[in-house]
Amino acid sequence: MTVTSAGMPATGTAPSATGSAPAMPVSFQRRVIRTGLLGAVIALYLCMVGIVPIFNARPLVQGVISLGQAALFLSLFATGFVATRRVAESSSRLIADGAIAGGLSGVALSALVLVGSMVDVRAFMPNASPVLYGILTFNLGTVGFWIPMALGAVLGGLAGAVGLASPRLRRSLFVGLISLFALGLFAGLIRTPMLALPVDELARLLFASDGLTLIGAVVVLVLSVGLHHLQRTRRLDRQFAALPPSQRRRIQIPLIALAAVFVLVLPQGLGSFFAQVIAIVALYVMMGLGLNITLGLAGLLDLGFVAFFAVGAYTVGLLTSTAEFGIAQWPFWAAVPVAVIVAMVFGAFLGLPILSIRGDYLAIATMGFGEIIRILAGSDLMKPLLGGPRGIINIPKPIEVPPDSLLAGPNQIYYIALIGAALIAFVAWRLRASRLGRAWIAIREDEDVAEAIGINLIQTKILAYMLGAAFAGLGGAVFAALVGSIFASSIQLMVSINVASLIIVGGMGSIPGVIVGAIFLIGLPELFREFSEYRFLFYGIALIAMMQLRPEGLLPSRIVRREFQHGGGDEPPESSTSPLAL
Amino acid sequence: MPLLTATAVTKKFGGLTAVNNLDFEIEQGSIASLIGPNGAGKTTFFNCIAGFYQIEAGQIVFDGQPIQRLRRDQIAHLGISRTYQNIRLFANMTAMENILVGQHYHLRSSWIGAVLGTKSVREDEGRAHREARRLLRFVGLQNKGDLLASNLPYGDQRRLEVARALANKPRLLLLDEPTAGMNPAESQQMTEFIRHLRDELGTTILLIEHEMRVVMGISEKITVLHYGQKIAEGTPIQIQTDPLVIEAYLGRGSAGTAGHEATAIPALEATQGGASAGSTPASA
Structure with missing residues (x-):
């Protein structure tokens, strides 16, 4: 015993200490170069797939920097940052390493400019054009080929220097940059309503027709960094939490009222494009809250959402349309309850064959429903009834109003979706604390134990599918009214995936999470329409990054956050509950 | 018999x-x-x-x-109610909720009633909560109802699992290694x-x-x-x-x-x- 306990550490550390000491600087250098090369690949990729030229059309700060340049700078900066992260070294060494890594990435871009201006590679790389070289060299052309190199070294070195700053300062800077990006991108969205209000002078000062003005950029940076710093040093949230409940309510109630007013007046004065976008976002918030019952409470990953969405939409179409295939010409409000009930019945029937399927398999199986309904709706079989690819048109608006009314166009859909979302949130809240809600959570936690406790899995799961389907049907009904028509091509698997992803990105089981998720995954891509297909590139990147960095979602509910903190979410209950178990 | x-x-x-x-x-x-x-x-x-x-x-x-x-x-x-060799509580529900869900069969409220908040549902829930508090007291967890099951100490988790089994009002209780992982004093208590x-x-x-x-x-x-x-x-x-x-x-x-x-x-x-x-x- 004494031999092993004394000998083990000695033999264990001695060779590794002697072995790794000389090897350290080598692997260290290699790491810098490797990161630099990786950065080069990413920067080249951004240029070659055409992201930089397309993003260049959108200014971030008017006349100073475009989104395309910002994306490129960011990739160079990130290269330097990653290369120097988690390395304990002298400050000059860190800056040098960052500069080497960033410079390496820049060299690749410089080489691209040089090679590209000598040899025309546009035949197989259509984006390697003089326009791109202009962006890379600040319009100097081949003469300025050294610019990306120098820029990479400077930005990389800067990133190494940032690594030296205190975490608080670093976070403040990060917040400042994020704010700059966000406000620069959504300048139009903020500027339009401001112009209509008495603050139009301020709007012109801060926002250009596209992007921020230079003054605006400085104001945003100073304000966001300052506010963040204030919050960090004063711990406003802790001060707030320390207040007695009566005082806390005195602050909370006006804030909630303010938020409510904001939500209510939001679509007014935004113009028809933005109004349409926020109506769609509100619709997805409503559908997200609906799926949250199936997915968040009962833990059933139901990707057949779009099937019931279609049932709701077609039911409303059939019952209200004034054109061909319309059978009743009912008002929207009479058709909605029918649509919900029909969707519920479909939910119960489609739930039956998948009762015993669990987890990932369930997602695949339910995905089939959406496809079945989509194919059926577009098929010749259902053509006499549903119109096939031509669909059902002339679905009237829920409320007939003059075009300049507060409820005109997509605005009324926005309000209807808000009411629907409030209704669903209320139902979910009531169910959460009921016998059925507890049974759902128990099934989510441990299906076998739940059944052994006396929970009828068949009944309970069918109810989850039925309620999920009911709210999906409601979503479809509102969608039909928003668009005014319903086609087989509207029944896309992407609807199911969007709704599921927005819940996961936002934070499962949390209402604010669903709202934030819908804004991020539905609203943003709509606002970036000019970037066409690239939107989905970023959608994908955002999903991967989210799952890596914040698997619990942006604004998770208190319970989900606890689950992730305790590591109880993914592991089998045995290991999470009893570290002492034999 | x-x-x-x-x-x-x-x-x-x-x-x-x-x-x-x-x-x-x-x-x-x-x-x-x-x-x-x-x-x-x-x-x-x-x-x-x-x-x-x-x-x-x-x-x-x-x-x-x-x-x-x-x-x-x-x-x-x-x-017939049972407990498990390696404790299988609903880890992300509170102790109270674990017992409430254990009473599932003996509660009668419908989900529509729960959404509408009818009187009978509220009475049913009130009874369920009283019964759950009684069971918590019975197993000596009276002050721990609001804690997550996974945050309870090991011995308490064992007792909570028994309480959840008891919530079903069993006539036969199957206990699978109720004292596993307990020290002599704890296992004496469990006995x-x-x-x-x-x-x-x-x-x-x-x-x-x-x-x-x-x-x-x-x-x-x-x-x-x-x-x-x-x-x-x-x-x-x-x-x-x-x-x-x-x-x-x-x-x-x-x-x-x-x-x-x-x-x-x-x-x-x-x-x-x-x-x-x-x-x-x-x-x-």
């Missing part, structure tokens, strides 16, 4: 016969134990009773009704608690246990399994002196001399003390 009768129960996993032609019965209001070396088929037999496994042959009759073809929830409705359960509520209790001090202290009948077969059955005294049992625990040849036996089986030896300690619970 026995509360539960198992006749010629056989459960196989591929080529392995986990429970082999087992006959077993437990009297109403008694405390019985299943013991045996690891892999003897004890937990498998539990799983057969509770409907986790479908048996290949035989019959299990509970209170005059065959249950071997019923679903787990139907078996629970008849009044008292199990006896208290039977005396207060009249619940029939069947337990699997490795801790001989516990087994010998509270069981009225002990059944010994080995390779899925019953090799002995009887009172604690009978089991301690059974040569087959000693052989199963220590291997062939160990059952030779009686003197060797007493020193070679610490677990069984300790049971003598355990039995006497168990018979004077007032001292604890």
Whole structure:
């Protein structure tokens, strides 16, 4: 015993200490170069797939920097940052390493400019054009080929220097940059309503027709960094939490009222494009809250959402349309309850064959429903009834109003979706604390134990599918009214995936999470329409990054956050509950 | 009349016969134990009773009704509750919610009523919460109702699992290694608690246990399994002196001399003390 306990550490550390000491600087250098090369690949990729030229059309700060340049700078900066992260070294060494890594990435871009201006590679790389070289060299052309190199070294070195700053300062800077990006991108969205209000002078000062003005950029940076710093040093949230409940309510109630007013007046004065976008976002918030019952409470990953969405939409179409295939010409409000009930019945029937399927398999199986309904709706079989690819048109608006009314166009859909979302949130809240809600959570936690406790899995799961389907049907009904028509091509698997992803990105089981998720995954891509297909590139990147960095979602509910903190979410209950178990 | 009768129960996993032609019965209001070396088929037999496994042959009759073809929830409705060897609480529900969900079968409110918040639902919920608080008090967790089950100390988790099982108002309670991972003081407490359960509520209790001090202290009948077969059955005294049992625990040849036996089986030896300690619970 004494031999092993004394000998083990000695033999264990001695060779590794002697072995790794000389090897350290080598692997260290290699790491810098490797990161630099990786950065080069990413920067080249951004240029070659055409992201930089397309993003260049959108200014971030008017006349100073475009989104395309910002994306490129960011990739160079990130290269330097990653290369120097988690390395304990002298400050000059860190800056040098960052500069080497960033410079390496820049060299690749410089080489691209040089090679590209000598040899025309546009035949197989259509984006390697003089326009791109202009962006890379600040319009100097081949003469300025050294610019990306120098820029990479400077930005990389800067990133190494940032690594030296205190975490608080670093976070403040990060917040400042994020704010700059966000406000620069959504300048139009903020500027339009401001112009209509008495603050139009301020709007012109801060926002250009596209992007921020230079003054605006400085104001945003100073304000966001300052506010963040204030919050960090004063711990406003802790001060707030320390207040007695009566005082806390005195602050909370006006804030909630303010938020409510904001939500209510939001679509007014935004113009028809933005109004349409926020109506769609509100619709997805409503559908997200609906799926949250199936997915968040009962833990059933139901990707057949779009099937019931279609049932709701077609039911409303059939019952209200004034054109061909319309059978009743009912008002929207009479058709909605029918649509919900029909969707519920479909939910119960489609739930039956998948009762015993669990987890990932369930997602695949339910995905089939959406496809079945989509194919059926577009098929010749259902053509006499549903119109096939031509669909059902002339679905009237829920409320007939003059075009300049507060409820005109997509605005009324926005309000209807808000009411629907409030209704669903209320139902979910009531169910959460009921016998059925507890049974759902128990099934989510441990299906076998739940059944052994006396929970009828068949009944309970069918109810989850039925309620999920009911709210999906409601979503479809509102969608039909928003668009005014319903086609087989509207029944896309992407609807199911969007709704599921927005819940996961936002934070499962949390209402604010669903709202934030819908804004991020539905609203943003709509606002970036000019970037066409690239939107989905970023959608994908955002999903991967989210799952890596914040698997619990942006604004998770208190319970989900606890689950992730305790590591109880993914592991089998045995290991999470009893570290002492034999 | 026995509360539960198992006749010629056989459960196989591929080529392995986990429970082999087992006959077993437990009297109403008694405390019985299943013991045996690891892999003897004890937990498998539990799983057969509770409907986790479908048996290949035989019959299990509970209170005059065959249950071997019923679903787990139907078996629970008849009044059989269980706990698990490795605690299986709903880790992300509070202690209170765990007990509330345990009462599932005995609550009657519909989901529509719950959404509308009708009077009958509110009364039902009120009763359920009162009952849950009562059970929390009963297992000594009165101040811990709002804690997440996963945040409770180990012993409390064991007791909460029993409370969740009790919420179903069982007539037969299956406890799978209720003192696993407990120190002697805790397991003594758990022993008292199990006896208290039977005396207060009249619940029939069947337990699997490795801790001989516990087994010998509270069981009225002990059944010994080995390779899925019953090799002995009887009172604690009978089991301690059974040569087959000693052989199963220590291997062939160990059952030779009686003197060797007493020193070679610490677990069984300790049971003598355990039995006497168990018979004077007032001292604890």
